[in-house]
Amino acid sequence: MKKMANMKILFNPESVAVIGASDKEAKLGFHVMKSLIKGGFSDKIIPVNPGGSEIMGLMAFPSITDYEGPVDLAIVVLPAGLVPGVFKECAVKGVKGIVLISAGFKEIDDPAGADLHEEIAGIANEAGIPVIGPNTFGMINFHSDLNASFTPEFSHLKKGGICLVSQSGGMSHLLGFMAMRADVGFSKIVGLGNRLNVDFAQMLEYLTDDSDSKVIVLYIEGLDEPRDLIEGAKKYNGKKPIIAYKTGKGMVGDQASLSHTGSMAGRHEIYTGALSQAGILTVDNAETLLDTAKAMASCPIPDSPGMAVLSGQAGPGMAACDLCADQGLNIVRFTEKTQQKINELLPPLALRTNPVDMGPAWYDSSAIEGIVRAVMDDDNVGGILFLMMFASANVDALKGISGLLEKWGQQKPVISCILSPPGIWDEQIRALEESGSLVNYPTPERATRAMANLWKYGKMKTF
Amino acid sequence: MKKMANMKILFNPESVAVIGASDKEAKLGFHVMKSLIKGGFSDKIIPVNPGGSEIMGLMAFPSITDYEGPVDLAIVVLPAGLVPGVFKECAVKGVKGIVLISAGFKEIDDPAGADLHEEIAGIANEAGIPVIGPNTFGMINFHSDLNASFTPEFSHLKKGGICLVSQSGGMSHLLGFMAMRADVGFSKIVGLGNRLNVDFAQMLEYLTDDSDSKVIVLYIEGLDEPRDLIEGAKKYNGKKPIIAYKTGKGMVGDQASLSHTGSMAGRHEIYTGALSQAGILTVDNAETLLDTAKAMASCPIPDSPGMAVLSGQAGPGMAACDLCADQGLNIVRFTEKTQQKINELLPPLALRTNPVDMGPAWYDSSAIEGIVRAVMDDDNVGGILFLMMFASANVDALKGISGLLEKWGQQKPVISCILSPPGIWDEQIRALEESGSLVNYPTPERATRAMANLWKYGKMKTF
Numbered sequence: 001m002k003k004m005a006n007m008k009i010l011f012n013p014e015s016v017a018v019i020g021a022s023d024k025e026a027k028l029g030f031h032v033m034k035s036l037i038k039g040g041f042s043d044k045i046i047p048v049n050p051g052g053s054e055i056m057g058l059m060a061f062p063s064i065t066d067y068e069g070p071v072d073l074a075i076v077v078l079p080a081g082l083v084p085g086v087f088k089e090c091a092v093k094g095v096k097g098i099v100l101i102s103a104g105f106k107e108i109d110d111p112a113g114a115d116l117h118e119e120i121a122g123i124a125n126e127a128g129i130p131v132i133g134p135n136t137f138g139m140i141n142f143h144s145d146l147n148a149s150f151t152p153e154f155s156h157l158k159k160g161g162i163c164l165v166s167q168s169g170g171m172s173h174l175l176g177f178m179a180m181r182a183d184v185g186f187s188k189i190v191g192l193g194n195r196l197n198v199d200f201a202q203m204l205e206y207l208t209d210d211s212d213s214k215v216i217v218l219y220i221e222g223l224d225e226p227r228d229l230i231e232g233a234k235k236y237n238g239k240k241p242i243i244a245y246k247t248g249k250g251m252v253g254d255q256a257s258l259s260h261t262g263s264m265a266g267r268h269e270i271y272t273g274a275l276s277q278a279g280i281l282t283v284d285n286a287e288t289l290l291d292t293a294k295a296m297a298s299c300p301i302p303d304s305p306g307m308a309v310l311s312g313q314a315g316p317g318m319a320a321c322d323l324c325a326d327q328g329l330n331i332v333r334f335t336e337k338t339q340q341k342i343n344e345l346l347p348p349l350a351l352r353t354n355p356v357d358m359g360p361a362w363y364d365s366s367a368i369e370g371i372v373r374a375v376m377d378d379d380n381v382g383g384i385l386f387l388m389m390f391a392s393a394n395v396d397a398l399k400g401i402s403g404l405l406e407k408w409g410q411q412k413p414v415i416s417c418i419l420s421p422p423g424i425w426d427e428q429i430r431a432l433e434e435s436g437s438l439v440n441y442p443t444p445e446r447a448t449r450a451m452a453n454l455w456k457y458g459k460m461k462t463f
Numbered sequence: 464m465k466k467m468a469n470m471k472i473l474f475n476p477e478s479v480a481v482i483g484a485s486d487k488e489a490k491l492g493f494h495v496m497k498s499l500i501k502g503g504f505s506d507k508i509i510p511v512n513p514g515g516s517e518i519m520g521l522m523a524f525p526s527i528t529d530y531e532g533p534v535d536l537a538i539v540v541l542p543a544g545l546v547p548g549v550f551k552e553c554a555v556k557g558v559k560g561i562v563l564i565s566a567g568f569k570e571i572d573d574p575a576g577a578d579l580h581e582e583i584a585g586i587a588n589e590a591g592i593p594v595i596g597p598n599t600f601g602m603i604n605f606h607s608d609l610n611a612s613f614t615p616e617f618s619h620l621k622k623g624g625i626c627l628v629s630q631s632g633g634m635s636h637l638l639g640f641m642a643m644r645a646d647v648g649f650s651k652i653v654g655l656g657n658r659l660n661v662d663f664a665q666m667l668e669y670l671t672d673d674s675d676s677k678v679i680v681l682y683i684e685g686l687d688e689p690r691d692l693i694e695g696a697k698k699y700n701g702k703k704p705i706i707a708y709k710t711g712k713g714m715v716g717d718q719a720s721l722s723h724t725g726s727m728a729g730r731h732e733i734y735t736g737a738l739s740q741a742g743i744l745t746v747d748n749a750e751t752l753l754d755t756a757k758a759m760a761s762c763p764i765p766d767s768p769g770m771a772v773l774s775g776q777a778g779p780g781m782a783a784c785d786l787c788a789d790q791g792l793n794i795v796r797f798t799e800k801t802q803q804k805i806n807e808l809l810p811p812l813a814l815r816t817n818p819v820d821m822g823p824a825w826y827d828s829s830a831i832e833g834i835v836r837a838v839m840d841d842d843n844v845g846g847i848l849f850l851m852m853f854a855s856a857n858v859d860a861l862k863g864i865s866g867l868l869e870k871w872g873q874q875k876p877v878i879s880c881i882l883s884p885p886g887i888w889d890e891q892i893r894a895l896e897e898s899g900s901l902v903n904y905p906t907p908e909r910a911t912r913a914m915a916n917l918w919k920y921g922k923m924k925t926f
Contacts, residue, residue, distance in 0.1 A: 026826060031855040109811050137854065151854045153884040170776020173852035177882045178905065221781060247781040249788055285908040286782065313633020318684060318710040319749065325712055348572050363489060389636035391600065391614045392494040419640045421616040442641065445748035 002128030003197065007206040010097025010130050011141045011188065013072030014043045016148065017064050017095075019086055020077035020102075021047030021055045028101060029077045031150040032138070036075075039140070039147030039155035046071060064089050072096045075138065075148050080104030080116055083134070087120050091127035098124065099148045100133035106194050107135055121196050130202070136193030137169035142186055143212045149191070160185015161214030161297040165203045167192050167221045171245075174286055175219070183430065184294050187212040201228035208236045215296040217289060218244040218280070226271065230278045237279030238461050241296045243453075244280045245289045246271055281457045288449060291441060295450040298439050299413040301458035304382030306332030307451065308375045309355035311444075312362065312388035312397060316417060317355035319444040320385050327452030331355065332380045341374035362394035369400030376408045383413040383451055387444050390420030398428050405437035413454055414438040417447040465591030466660065470669040473560025473593050474604045474651065476535030477506045479611065480527050480558075482549055483540035483565075484510030484518045491564060492540045494613040495601070499538075502603075502610030502618035509534060527552050535559045538601065538611050543567030543579055546597070550583045554590035561587065562611045563596035569657050570598055584659050593665070599656030600632035605649055606675045612654070623648015624677030624760040628666045630655050630684045634708075637749055638682070646893065647757050650675040664691035671699045678759040680752060681707040681743070689734065693741045700742030701924045704759045706916075707743045708752045709734050744920045751912060754904060758913040761902050762876035764921035767845030769795030770914065771838045772818035775825065775851035775860060779880060779907040780818035783848050786908050790915030794818065795843045804837035825857035832863030839871045846876040846914055850907050853883030861891050868900035876917055877901040880910040 016036060022029035029049070033056050036045050046069075047055040050062045061067045064074060064086070074095045076086055080102050090098060105117040117134075124131045132139050138149030142159045151173065157180055166172040169191050176189060187210070190203060200218060207213050223229060233242055249268040272282045283289050307329050311317030321331055331354050334342070342352050345367045351357035356375075361367035375381055384405075388397055398418065405414050416438045418429050429440050441447040479499060485492035492512070496519050499508050509532075510518040513525045524530045527537060527549070537558045539549055543565050553561060568580040580597075587594045595602050601612030605622045614636065620643055629635040632654050639652060650673070653666060663681060670676050686692060696705055712731040735745045746752050770792050774780030784794055794817050797805070805815050808830045814820035819838075824830035838844055847868075851860055861881065868877050879901045881892050892903050904910040 028856060034855065150856060153853070153855060153887070156884055166778075168776065168778025168781075169854075170774065170780075170850075170852045171778035171782070173776070173854060174779055174880075174882060174906065177853070177884055180884050181905075219778065221778070247778070247785050249785045285786075286906045287908065311633065313631065313636065315629075315631025315634035315682065315684065315710070316637055317633075318631075319634070322710050322712045323748075387633075389633045390616070390640070391632075391636060392497065392616060393491060393613060417637075419637060421619055421640055421643050424616070442644075443637065443749045445750065 003125070003130045004202065004205060006096045006128060007130050007202070009072050010132070011146070012144050013097065013146070015046065015069060015071050016041065016044065016073045016075060016146070017046040017048050017067065017071045018075045018077070019048040019064060021049050021060060023052065023055050028150045031152060032075055032077055032101065035147040035149050035152040035155065038152045040145040041147070042145065044069065064093050070094065073099065073148065075099045075101065077101040077150070080113070084116065084119050084123065087123040090129065091123055095129060098129055098131045099136070099138050100131050100196065101136055101138055101150060103135040105134045117194065117196065124197055130198050131196040132190060132198055133193040134196060136191035137172065139188065139190040141188050154189065156180055158183060158185035160187060161212070162186045162217055162293045163188045163207055163210070163213035163215070164217045164219070165190045165192060165200060166219040168219055171219045171286065175290055178286065178290055182290070184290060199225065199228060201232035204229070204232040204236055204242070208239050214240065215293050216240055216242045217293045218242065220244055220246040221248050226274065230274050233275070233278035233280050241457055242280045243289060243292050243296065244275050244282050245284070245286065246275070246282065276460070279460050281453060281460065283453070287446070291446050291450045292453040295413070295415060295439050295454050296457065298433070298436065299415065299454060300411055302382040302413050302451070302455050305329045305455050306380050306382045307385055308332060308378070308381045309385045310358060310371060310375065310387070311355055312358050312394060314351060314355070314357045314359065316387040316389060316444040317357060320387060320448045321355055323445050323448040323452070327449065329448070329452050329455060332382070334375070335378050335380060338374045338378040342371055345370045362391070362397055365396050365400035368397060369404055372401055372404055381412070383415065385448060385451060386414060386416040386418070386438065387447070388416070388418045390424055395424070398425065401437070402428070402432065405432070406435050409437045413451060415447045415451045416440045417442065417444045466588070466593045467665065467668065469559045469591060470593050470665070472535050473595070474609070475607050476560065476609070478509065478532060478534050479504065479507065479536045479538060480509040480511050480530065480534045481538045481540070482511040482527060484512050484523060486515065486518050491613045494615060495538055495540055495564065498610035498612050498615040498618065501615045503608040504610070505608065507532065527556050533557065536562065536611065538562045538564065540564040540613070543576070547579065547582050547586065550586040553592065554586055558592060561592055561594045562599070562601050563594050563659065564599055564601055564613060566598040568597045580657065580659065587660055593661050594659040595653060595661055596656040597659060599654035600635065602651065602653040604651050617652065619643055621646060621648035623650060624675070625649045625680055625756045626651045626670055626673070626676035626678070627680045627682070628653045628655060628663060629682040631682055634682045634749065638753055641749065641753050645753070647753060662688065662691060664695040667692070667695040667699055667705070671702055677703065678756050679703055679705045680756045681705065683707055683709040683734070684711050689737065693737050696738070696741035696743050704920055705743045706752060706755050706759065707738050707745050708747070708749065709738070709745065739923070742923050744916060744923065746916070750909070754909050754913045755916040758876070758878060758902050758917055759920065761896070761899065762878065762917060763874060765845040765876050765914070765918050768792045768918050769843050769845045770848055771795060771841070771844045772848045773821060773834060773838065773850070774818055775821050775857060777814060777820045777822065779850040779852060780820060782907040783850060783911045784818055786911040786915070790912065792911070792915050792918060795845070797838070798841050798843060801837045801841040805834055808833045825854070825860055828859050828863035831860060832867055835864055835867055844875070846878065848911060848914060849877060849879040849881070849901065850910070851879070851881045853887055858887070861888065864900070865891070865895065868895070869898050872900045876914060878910045878914045879903045880905065880907045
């Protein structure tokens with residue numbers, strides 16, 4: 001199908017026209033131009049505006065048809081009434097994809113909005129043009145430095161393996177800024193808006209072969225055709241992890257969803273049940289969504305729920321153990337060999353079974369290394385939860401594990417909560433994360449929940 | 464009782480002796496000295512060590528009795544076996560309080576540890592000396608620049624109204640570092656350790672009259688005398704909010720708790736039920752503990768569960784509404800007058816009832832101001848949840864609310880999730896928080912949960 005074939009060009013264009021480009025800051029077309037330029041898009045950018053001859057130092061054209069070269073992607077940011085005409089020009093021009101930022105279609109009270117929606121859908125579908133939007137902030141493909149959104153600041157985000165497909169621009173901004181602050185990387189952020197002819201199902205189909213996207217994250221408010229998403233997810237189940245956060249539980253939420261992107265949120269429980277059956281892991285808040293995606297993008301799935309809890313202080317270890325019990329993880333019983341090695345490295349007054357309180361080894365990074373090594377050699381262990389709070393006296397506590405976990409961490413997950421005052425261990429933690437040794441979280445509970453979600457996803461995959 | 468009278472001096476000493484002070488970095492006595500000096504304690508510091516004549520530029524004494532002046536507080540960091548002798552010297556010297564960092568008492572397998580515990584308890588109780596510890600990292604009183612712990616970095620924490628009383632040093636470090644990173648201020652952090660003669664109940668009694676501490680936060684693993692805490696909390700119920708996080712749900716956790724600070728964790732559900740009945744709000748993770756404490760320290764309690772949800776984008780507003788429904792908050796129906804004003808400020812295509820989607824007012828900070836003003840005038844509204852994600856086009860969206868919420872925010876709670884890429888809105892958010900206009904959180908769900916916990920606490924207070 002032509003539309004699906006064009007999706008790859010939509011996300012990886014060699015030429016982008018901004019229809020409604022502007023050099024006035026009060027116009028969204030200004031911000032879109034800035035996004036493309038500041039985002040470092042290195043191929044052709046073509047501003048289109050009947051008024052201007054030059055915008056941000058680039059030659060502008062009155063219409064897309066006045067430009068002689070090819071246009072792969074058109075970003076449209078014009079009043080809704082002008083969009084059908086522009087779509088026709090795009091079809092004639094042979095545009096391969098459109099990001100339609102403009103609002104004023106199906107989401108408005110006026111039935112004229114729905115009529116416009118049908119009209120432009122007809123044009124796009126006939127021409128085989130996939131359309132992101134309308135009523136969206138746009139989309140970003142980080143790996144090709146394409147920021148096709150009205151928020152230039154998205155380009156500060158790190159490149160990574162998480163692809164966000166979202167029904168809400170606000171939620172996309174929230175998750176994007178959270179990721180910036182937590183140093184988590186994304187492959188793409190796609191604001192589906194009113195989903196003219198690209199819905200969750202089409203995105204899943206496209207992303208299955210997108211090698212940049214290791215994990216797919218969905219933010220869902222409501223769907224016209226939930227069956228398409230469910231069937232699509234079942235088809236791709238196991239190929240890539242899919243995590244979904246669905247809002248719109250209450251009636252009020254449903255009304256909100258209707259007005260927001262033009263569809264009812266539907267019955268929440270039916271949705272989440274169906275999503276789970278399709279192999280999609282559901283979560284119930286933005287933080288867990290990002291935490292889980294971060295783990296999925298970097299960690300192997302545990303082959304058993306048996307955890308080793310290694311902590312530098314007993315309290316955080318107990319917090320992790322509590323949540324393990326709640327979330328279907330077990331505190332494993334070590335083999336005799338493992339236990340013997342740990343007993344050699346820690347005095348009797350310490351907790352040495354599991355959780356292991358490594359407090360007495362603070363001064364001795366080789367003892368911490370020895371404990372981790374013993375646990376890594378224990379086949380009963382499906383994953384390691386490693387918790388270490390800085391104290392002035394244990395500043396060298398991480399030395400023993402640098403490099404040690406790198407190979408093991410590619411086979412089994414190591415999830416940590418290592419925390420210090422700002423600036424002390426931050427670089428060491430980043431190095432451990434970048435070497436693939438572990439994935440770190442700001443609290444023991446968030447670390448444990450991420451591990452539990454890896455295990456839940458692993459179980460889903462097998463049925 | 465002399466011991467309770469001495470508590471005030473323990474936390475506000477004019478002279479502090481460090482018994483076991485050291486200038487060797489491998490000794491905890493080194494870090495304790497550094498904490499006192501770097502923490503800016505401006506009164507007398509007396510290092511005590513039989514070997515040294517000078518430690519960190521201060522004259523050292525072979526024993527506390529060799530120092531001629533008075534000693535209010537003694538911090539003891541010596542092998543357990545030496546502690547009884549030192550306690551006797553402290554009693555003779557007229558020391559008013561002791562922080563006993565040393566481990567090796569009731570928490571070890573050897574019954575000699577329990578014997579030592581009894582011995583030093585006898586000495587301290589007879590002399591009326593309150594003792595924090597043993598087996599603790601220490602305590603910090605931020606408002607008197609007293610860092611009596613082995614972690615100098617605690618002194619980076621901002622002064623504020625939250626007092627943490629914790630059975631775990633690791634959890635104290637975790638919460639302290641979380642607070643540093645979230646710019647949340649503390650009054651005191653107290654590591655109770657094995658609780659020789661200062662337990663949760665004594666801390667509650669002391670803190671009731673401590674004007675620096677607005678909110679009391681407890682981290683509990685297990686208690687010998689839970690009844691004391693419960694009775695104490697009932698007595699002080701309503702005077703100050705008390706929030707507790709209790710770990711040790713599972714058997715494994717219980718074993719951990721036993722070895723850690725010398726007592727069984729006990730049956731988790733019985734504990735949390737009893738804590739609730741005593742007017743203590745219980746939470747189940749470190750993040751919610753800190754989030755709730757932050758709100759309690761700055762916000763009034765809502766007089767009704769009726770919320771106004773004002774959001775700059777629909778998605779985060781829906782997430783907040785979902786959690787309101789789960790957590791016992793209502794999305795209020797505005798009065799006709801309020802609704803009319805909002806309708807004047809927003810076009811029909813927007814969500815205008817509640818949640819209010821202020822998206823169309825992005826460019827118009829006076830419209831946002833008008834909406835907030837209308838909602839503030841509505842007596843049905845018990846609190847405002849304000850959610851605003853930055854986008855390049857709405858960079859001025861906060862202008863209208865600066866100053867506007869300051870007075871209202873002292874009567875009713877305004878809790879927000881305002882988020883931008885690092886560095887853009889951070890200063891404006893800090894100014895809004897410091898003026899008492901609102902309290903901000905990194906996600907809509909965390910903001911909503913903090914509001915719900917304010918309401919839950921308010922309901923508790925009334926029975």
